[in-house]
Amino acid sequence: MQHKPNIVDIAEITGFSITTVSRVLNGKGEKYRISKATREKIKSVAEELEYVPNEFARNLRIGKSKTIALIVPSLKNPFFAEIASVVNTEVRKYGYITLIGDSDDQVENEKTELSHLSSRSLDGMIVVPCGEKWDHLVKVHESGLPLICIDRYFEDTSLSYVSSDNYEGAYSATKYLIDQGHTDIACIQGVRHSMPNIQRVKGFTDAMKDAGMDTYTVTGDAFSEQNGYLETKLLLSRGKRPSAIFAFSNMIAMGCLKALKEENVRIPEAISLITFDDNPYMNYIDPPLTCISQPVEDICKIAVKILFSHILDDDKTPKHVLLKCTLKVKESVKNVSYSS
Amino acid sequence: MQHKPNIVDIAEITGFSITTVSRVLNGKGEKYRISKATREKIKSVAEELEYVPNEFARNLRIGKSKTIALIVPSLKNPFFAEIASVVNTEVRKYGYITLIGDSDDQVENEKTELSHLSSRSLDGMIVVPCGEKWDHLVKVHESGLPLICIDRYFEDTSLSYVSSDNYEGAYSATKYLIDQGHTDIACIQGVRHSMPNIQRVKGFTDAMKDAGMDTYTVTGDAFSEQNGYLETKLLLSRGKRPSAIFAFSNMIAMGCLKALKEENVRIPEAISLITFDDNPYMNYIDPPLTCISQPVEDICKIAVKILFSHILDDDKTPKHVLLKCTLKVKESVKNVSYSS
DNA sequence: AATTAAGGAATAATCGTTTGAGCAAAATAA
DNA sequence: TTATTTTGCTCAAACGATTATTCCTTAATT
Numbered sequence: 001m002q003h004k005p006n007i008v009d010i011a012e013i014t015g016f017s018i019t020t021v022s023r024v025l026n027g028k029g030e031k032y033r034i035s036k037a038t039r040e041k042i043k044s045v046a047e048e049l050e051y052v053p054n055e056f057a058r059n060l061r062i063g064k065s066k067t068i069a070l071i072v073p074s075l076k077n078p079f080f081a082e083i084a085s086v087v088n089t090e091v092r093k094y095g096y097i098t099l100i101g102d103s104d105d106q107v108e109n110e111k112t113e114l115s116h117l118s119s120r121s122l123d124g125m126i127v128v129p130c131g132e133k134w135d136h137l138v139k140v141h142e143s144g145l146p147l148i149c150i151d152r153y154f155e156d157t158s159l160s161y162v163s164s165d166n167y168e169g170a171y172s173a174t175k176y177l178i179d180q181g182h183t184d185i186a187c188i189q190g191v192r193h194s195m196p197n198i199q200r201v202k203g204f205t206d207a208m209k210d211a212g213m214d215t216y217t218v219t220g221d222a223f224s225e226q227n228g229y230l231e232t233k234l235l236l237s238r239g240k241r242p243s244a245i246f247a248f249s250n251m252i253a254m255g256c257l258k259a260l261k262e263e264n265v266r267i268p269e270a271i272s273l274i275t276f277d278d279n280p281y282m283n284y285i286d287p288p289l290t291c292i293s294q295p296v297e298d299i300c301k302i303a304v305k306i307l308f309s310h311i312l313d314d315d316k317t318p319k320h321v322l323l324k325c326t327l328k329v330k331e332s333v334k335n336v337s338y339s340s
Numbered sequence: 341m342q343h344k345p346n347i348v349d350i351a352e353i354t355g356f357s358i359t360t361v362s363r364v365l366n367g368k369g370e371k372y373r374i375s376k377a378t379r380e381k382i383k384s385v386a387e388e389l390e391y392v393p394n395e396f397a398r399n400l401r402i403g404k405s406k407t408i409a410l411i412v413p414s415l416k417n418p419f420f421a422e423i424a425s426v427v428n429t430e431v432r433k434y435g436y437i438t439l440i441g442d443s444d445d446q447v448e449n450e451k452t453e454l455s456h457l458s459s460r461s462l463d464g465m466i467v468v469p470c471g472e473k474w475d476h477l478v479k480v481h482e483s484g485l486p487l488i489c490i491d492r493y494f495e496d497t498s499l500s501y502v503s504s505d506n507y508e509g510a511y512s513a514t515k516y517l518i519d520q521g522h523t524d525i526a527c528i529q530g531v532r533h534s535m536p537n538i539q540r541v542k543g544f545t546d547a548m549k550d551a552g553m554d555t556y557t558v559t560g561d562a563f564s565e566q567n568g569y570l571e572t573k574l575l576l577s578r579g580k581r582p583s584a585i586f587a588f589s590n591m592i593a594m595g596c597l598k599a600l601k602e603e604n605v606r607i608p609e610a611i612s613l614i615t616f617d618d619n620p621y622m623n624y625i626d627p628p629l630t631c632i633s634q635p636v637e638d639i640c641k642i643a644v645k646i647l648f649s650h651i652l653d654d655d656k657t658p659k660h661v662l663l664k665c666t667l668k669v670k671e672s673v674k675n676v677s678y679s680s
Numbered sequence: 681a682a683t684t685a686a687g688g689a690a691t692a693a694t695c696g697t698t699t700g701a702g703c704a705a706a707a708t709a710a
Numbered sequence: 711t712t713a714t715t716t717t718g719c720t721c722a723a724a725c726g727a728t729t730a731t732t733c734c735t736t737a738a739t740t
Contacts, residue, residue, distance in 0.1 A: 006696055017720045022698060033717055052459045056405070057696030060396040060725045075425035078418055085415035088442055097460070100440055102428055119392040120437070225620065257624045280565065284597045286626025346726055357690045362728060373687055397726030400695045 005049040068124040069117040071101040086300035107131030132193035146310035162303040162321045164294040169325030170203030181337030187246035190223035228255020250277035268334035288330035345389040408464040409457040411441040426640035447471035472533035486650035502643040504634040509665030510543030521677030526582035530563035568595020590617035608674035628670035
């Protein structure tokens with residue numbers, strides 16, 4: 001037998017019918033009253049032949065692929081790489097496979113990936129959407145393919161989502177800066193229309209207003225290093241420099257660091273820096289960055305759980321979950337209460 | 341039409357046969373002399389219905405899946421995340437899909453992934469192997485599934501591989517340390533049996549010997565942060581501390597940093613540090629780490645190219661490619677020539 | 681007028697599984 | 711003994727695409 005063995009081969013060798021073989025191999029032997037002797041014989045032959053079922057034939061027949069797709073803006077961003085890693089691991093626990101798509105933060109790519117992937121009869125989809133429109137996502141979802149958004153999401157839709165409580169996270173980061181005596185704070189935001197960004201801006205401005213402050217800046221338009229770099233350069237060139245910068249992502253923070261270093265502005269002596277997102281490198285950066293850490297692992301686990309409740313239990317009610325962030329105080333924020 | 345349209349639907353609507361529809365949609369219209377009018381009609385109907393061929397049926401019939409699998413030791417390691425990102429992008433260019441498997445650096449998982457994935461009639465496979473045995477990989481390859489190793493590989497096999505020239509990289513890093521006046525150097529290695537590690541150790545010791553030095557240490561046994569941390573702790577507790585540490589991976593270097601920080605050992609004043617692997621964070625670490633940068637992007641691109649030459653051109657000759665690394669001098673190595 | 685060629689499209693088998701329906705023999709009940 | 715149930719297993723039709731083979735028109739050639 002040089003070709004890959006299939007159930008027909010096993011049926012011929014054991015002398016039983018294809019049906020019986022299929023049932024035994026699917027663990028439905030008991031249910032269909034196949035005798036123990038038969039079951040064991042079939043199983044042993046299957047093992048001997050190193051039989052591996054052809055997923056395509058199986059998928060074709062039952063219309064399910066045991067495959068879900070994950071679309072992220074960019075795998076190169078460690079934040080999304082971690083998401084990919086966790087989702088991949090969690091999904092495997094259900095015996096499913098994950099296809100990963102990279103949208104490069106372009107809605108067009110997102111759409112292309114969506115249609116590419118959907119030719120593979122997916123059973124579900126997890127998306128970190130990158131656009132400001134979501135018709136295409138809702139359409140997919142309404143066509144019967146369970147879809148859940150993580151990190152970025154949309155309100156007022158039938159789509160489930162799991163994300164951080166960005167408002168609260170930004171609020172507490174800002175409050176922390178204020179408590180440390182900062183009065184002139186600039187925040188460098190990410191993609192403007194994205195929900196995390198909207199919430200963060202809101203959290204930031206609310207915290208400022210609640211503290212009765214009005215000298216603040218909100219600038220920037222991408223979660224990228226480049227944006228962080230350019231905006232920081234601009235901030236530094238202003239007449240009066242802010243005393244603290246709030247970067248809305250780890251990539252933005254990298255850009256800030258680059259710019260601050262270039263201009264020889266010491267952190268936190270000359271300017272304080274706080275950022276969204278945490279990762280192992282943060283501890284070794286000069287100085288270690290105080291940050292708002294998102295519960296990435298939990299977000300992914302919950303998202304996968306919800307997705308499978310949609311897939312397996314046919315539970316269609318949209319679920320909306322926001323998880324608390326944690327403020328991790330390190331060394332990039334200076335207390336200026338007394339020195340100013 | 342509420343269900344997903346298939347070629348039968350299109351055949352019924354247009355009034356042509358399934359055969360004709362299939363041929364037109366596969367671009368074989370000309371070849372089979374289907375009239376232009378017919379072709380256009382079929383195409384327009386297909387478009388209108390948003391027809392997407394069922395890949396499973398297609399794969400089942402033709403035995404190809406337009407899918408390749410990538411197995412990496414851990415997606416959480418930015419080095420492998422980058423590999424995943426690039427491979428994914430490159431593979432898409434051929435119209436193929438990438439399935440990503442995470443072996444968590446355990447051969448057992450690698451084998452499980454291998455069999456899991458192979459039930460999906462893969463067309464090819466890219467593996468960063470994690471074990472010291474490769475029978476299972478060769479077996480897969482010899483069973484007709486093109487397989488290529490990247491980063492880690494094995495000599496004397498029929499498997500193709502693409503990797504860095506680890507020997508040369510380690511040699512030049514070591515030489516650099518020596519040129520800076522270091523005489524007592526410790527290197528913290530990764531997984532011992534892995535080829536990159538073997539080559540790096542060889543590069544390191546050869547460079548030391550060529551310079552007539554014999555006070556060096558080779559220690560450690562994993563590419564992990566933990567290993568870097570523990571080994572550095574041990575090194576620091578020795579009577580005579582080395583003047584420089586050579587970390588064999590970015591994760592190991594993180595561990596070193598952690599230990600050095602804990603012990604208040606200043607880099608590079610008290611001890612110099614050089615590491616394998618580069619990434620954006622390296623520039624913002626305190627101090628920026630001098631490193632050996634691997635051409636990850638090129639490695640992946642070449643690997644994908646070779647893989648597809650195996651898949652598409654049926655070119656079975658094993659290819660072995662090693663790419664040069666680059667020494668990136670930053671600020672973590674002190675010149676001790678004159679000070680000692 | 682008969683034969684051949686070429687254009688254009690259909691029939692039906694096939695890929696490897698799953699599964700509703702069904703059937704013969706053995707065991708049990710009446 | 712006959713009727714009923716249980717046991718153990720099989721038939722054959724899907725799933726949606728591909729493709730070798732065959733078939734029917736016309737048009738061209740002999």
